[in-house]
Amino acid sequence: MKSAVETLSPTRAKLTVEVPFEELKPSLDAAYQKIAQQINIPGFRRGKVPPAVIERQFPGAARDEALNDILGTKYIEALQANDLTPLAQPEVEVLKYDDEGPLEFTAEVDIKPEITVPDTDGLEAEVESFEVTDEDVTEQVDALRTRFATLLDVERPAKDDDFVVLDLKATRDGEVVDGAEITGFSYQVGRGGMIDGLDEALVGLSAGDDKVFTSQLVNGDLVGEDVEVAVTVTQVQEQELPELDDDFAQMASEFDTIGDLNADVRERLTRGKRLEQAAAARDAVLEALLEKVEIPLPESILTEELNARRQSVEQQLAYAGMTLEKYLEEESQTQDEFEAELERRVRDAVAAQFLLDEIADKDEIGVDQGELTQHMVRRAQQSGQDPQEFVNHMLEHNHVPEMVQEIRRGKALALLVEGAIVKDAAGNVVELKNLRPDGTIGDPEAEASEEAAEEAPAEESTED
Structure with a gap:
């Protein structure tokens, strides 16, 4: 087999492949044998029909069967021979396929671009500083208090944050809209998320009052x-929060004092913000590296990803009961601005994938079975699926290579971040290397000493 490659663009190539008849013959013989097993010809036993007879009865059938078999095989061989990595299905054109002559075909395909990873030594990035304020702690503790709040009936008009028990019915042309009638529903005024205009209609209504509005x-x-x-209000209720004291701390948590509870809330908020800062640091480091390299992107891949992202956004909005037009109106964004922002994000994401893949290949980053299992379990939990069902689905639909690639990219990015210098807006170096998954900062030396101490008795008993 002979093959040649023509570079159409940095992300697209055209292969021209010539396969001599000698290499075609095994596929043709196999095709004739397969057809012979499937047909009945008077005078011949099944499977013993000569090729010449098959050709008279079914002209070209064996050649078509052989072509389907050999095209894929020789296409892959040509890719490997020319060191090309395809990114999509090829556009194949058969140029020549005679009875006794060679097979010639071309295949145009999007390919992985060649990328030179820029020098990562001294890579710097900046992220925002974070601070846990007293107001942050108070907000979290108040949210906890609401879980233990009681509702008391009040004889006054409803206001924001009150709870009301209501009956509601939506009609159009005098007919009740399907699924738009509820009775005895408890709703917090100002919460939103139901029908536009409901919160405004409820403010000022007392028990027994009703109101009609258009939405x-x-x-x-x-x-x-x-x-x-x-809408008709049948009850107005005021939320009464428990006193913020030691009794509340003991009722709502494992702590004895309100001071200990506040300290724990502050520590948990600190850990959470530290993890958010670390995520921002990863993005900033990757962005800083991307600015150093020009990565050509295949338009077909971008179009496919754009369509997938757009569909995902529309689905999420639909689940939230909102149209794209309504969302853009609330965000004060035009359709063109939305599309431009979406395209920018997609281009950055695809470029990042190519760059991280190149780094993973360069550093020979591998993935073991434990990492793969842990990754799939985590993905299942994020999507609210049963882990075993998720794993079975990934195996059945051959998505495991995608999972492996995700892990390799994550490990490549982790290497980049560990070697980078990340500072916050105040100029403080952000600790990332020793950051644990729970947001605490580890002490490698202390942990190494503990491990050595745990292993010491075992070593001594071995010597005895």
Whole structure:
């Protein structure tokens, strides 16, 4: 077999492949044998029909069968011979395929671009500083207090943050909208998330009052259509929070004092913000490296990813009961601005994948079975799926190579971040190398000493 490659662009190549008849013959013989096993010809036993007879009865069938078999094989051989990594299915054109002559075909395909990883020594990035304020702690403790709050009936008009028990019915042209009628529903005024205009209608209503207003539905068959909403308040309730004292700390947590509870909340917030800062650091380091290299991107890959991202956004909005038009209106963003921002993110994401893949290949980063299992379990938990079902799905649909590649990229990025100098806005170096998954900072020397102390007795008993 002979092959030649023509570079159409940094991300697209055209292979021209010539396969001599000698290499075609085994596939042709196999095709004739396969057809012979499937047909009945008077005078011949099944499987013993000569090729000449098959050709008279089914002209070209064996050649077509052989072509399907050999195209894929020779295409892969040509890729390997020319050291090309395909990114999509090829566009194949058969140029010549005679009875006794060679097979000639071309294959145009998007390929992985050649990337020269820039020098990562001294790579620097900056992230925002973080601080856990008293207000942050108070907000978290108050959220905990609401879990132990009681609701008391009050004889006054409803206001923001009150709870009301209501009946609600939406109609259009005098007919009740399917699924838009509820009774005895408890709702916190100002919470939002139901029908536009409901919070404004409820403020000022007392028990026994009702109000009618016009709104638009955000889901169902009548999305965007005006409907008439009638709401009746049957109860107004005020939320009473427990006193912020040691008794509350003992009731709501494992701590004896409110001071200990506040300290624990502050520590947990610190850990969380530290992890958020670390995530921002990873993004900043990767962005700093991407600025040092020009990575050509295949348009077909970008288009496919753009469509997938756009569909994902629309699905998420639909789950939230919102249209894209409504979302853009609330964000004060035009359709063109949304598309431009989406395309920028997609280009950055695809470029980052190519760069991290190159780093992983260069550093020969591997993935063991334990890392793969842990990654798939974590992905299952993030998507709310049963881990075993998730793993089975990945295996059945051959998604394991994608999982492996995700892990390799993560490990490549971790190496970059560990070698980079990351500072916050105040000029302080951000600790990343010893950051644990729970947001605490580890002490490698102390941990090494502990491990040595644990292993020492075992070593002594071995010597005895």
